[in-house]
Structure formats: structure tokens, C-alpha cells
Amino acid sequence: MNYNLEQTLETLRTVRLANKMSQRALSAKSGLPQSHISNIENGVVDPKLSTLIELARTLELELILVPRKRLPAVRAIVRNTGNVARDTDDGRVTRDGLRPAYSLDEDDA
């Protein structure tokens, strides 16, 4: 129903998994009950802003508001980090040679 919301929740789960964290691990780190994390990820509850921020921070994510106009540019930054050959976790190369969204830090600064 709400694209922005679904997208946000999906990001949370994606990044958690990318960090190879279980809901329990995230629970331990964030202080939120595992059951609550499950409910949030599945859209069963509508978390409070502070809860979302807490969860995000634990996953080293920051929440920001972006003018809709700037969204494409911002997405471009968030999605990839530049053109690299070997890319994904398992050594696969994505079609366009770009990193997947929310890839783990391989420290490429």
C-alpha cells in the first residue's frame, strides 16, 4: 500500500541479512524484543519513529528525508559504489558490474 514504508522495511531486513545477523542478534544489539523485530519486518506493526531509528542505527543506517526531486541522485549513491568487476558475496558479477543495493562495506573509500 505504502511504497515508502514497504521499501523501508525491506531495507531493514535486507541489511540485517547482509550483515548475517539473526533477529535475535539484532534484538540483543538494539534492545528490542525479537518478536517485535519480526513484527516490524513483516509489517504487522507500524513502529514509532524512535523505534525505527534505533533499529536503523544498529544496522549502521541513518534515516533521512530527501526531496523527491533528488531521489534518483540519492538512490544512485546508495545503490552502487562504483564499477567493480567481482562484486557480490559469492563472487558473482552482476550484469552491469555494479554493487547491489546496500552492499556490505568492503571499504572502498
Place this chain on the structure above:
Amino acid sequence: MNYNLEQTLETLRTVRLANKMSQRALSAKSGLPQSHISNIENGVVDPKLSTLIELARTLELELILVPRKRLPAVRAIVRNTGNVARDTDDGRVTRDGLRPAYSLDEDDA
């Protein structure tokens, strides 16, 4: 206490004002009570995620989660739009000639 939260609320108010909208106008457009908007902007309440998104969308903002690492790059995009000479609303020129954060659209695509 929570930088991310304060920042978010500040952005909401800033953009609302930049659009020359009163809380009542925003209320009418978003469907949320003016009293609630006031409480949210002042951090009196901890809004639900859906509420924040609703408010943001009304102001043509999208909420996204950004890897902390990418934050500087993203902020750079959100803050300015390039180097222009005359800049601010009233024709002032900022010191570095960049647009202020969350400037109104002058359509510079």
C-alpha cells in the same frame, strides 16, 4: 538526545516553512490534526512511521535509509544543487555560493 530524530523533525518544519505552509494548511493537505503536527514538530510525541511518511509525502519528501558511510555523499546532493551565483530566496548569495539545505524547487534539472 537523538540526533537523527531531531534532524528529521527540523527538516519537516523547515520544509513546511520553505513552502510557506502553515500547520493548518499542512493539516488540511495531510489529514492530520494541526495539534498533532505541532506536537510532532516539537518532539512532544513520537510519531508512528506511517505518520511521518504521510507528513513527508505531503511536503514532497521521501524517507530513506542510508548506509552511514554514504551519508556525506548523500548530504551533498540533498544540500545543494550545484554552484550558482544568486541563490537564496531573497537574492542573497551564500558564502560558498551553494544553495541552502532543502531549498525550494527552482527546477534546475
Place this chain on the structure above:
DNA sequence: AAAATATATATAGTTTAATATATCAAATGA
């Protein structure tokens, strides 16, 4: 197969967001 781990789900109790509505004070404008 059994054990361990991970996720989804349930219940009961507490806290708080959200609503409608109204009012007050301060700023703005006629």
C-alpha cells in the same frame, strides 16, 4: 534423526500515539 538455531505468532498488561475539539497567546494584517 536429533539438536540447535531462527523466525513467526500469541497473550496479557502498560504506555502512548492519534483523534476531535477547544482555547490561549502571540504575531500579522486590515
Place this chain on the structure above:
DNA sequence: TCATTTGATATATTAAACTATATATATTTT
């Protein structure tokens, strides 16, 4: 000055988030 607009604040009610805890159901590992 008087009227309007704006934002903050208050109250009462309803809905829902959040907590702790427990359990059931996968999924993975040994």
C-alpha cells in the same frame, strides 16, 4: 484598534505500539 492567522497546549477517548514471555514451526547443523 480590531480581526485574522498561526502555533502551542489541554482534555477525553480510542486505537495501537511496546514489553515480557512463551511456544510453535521451520531451517540449519552436527
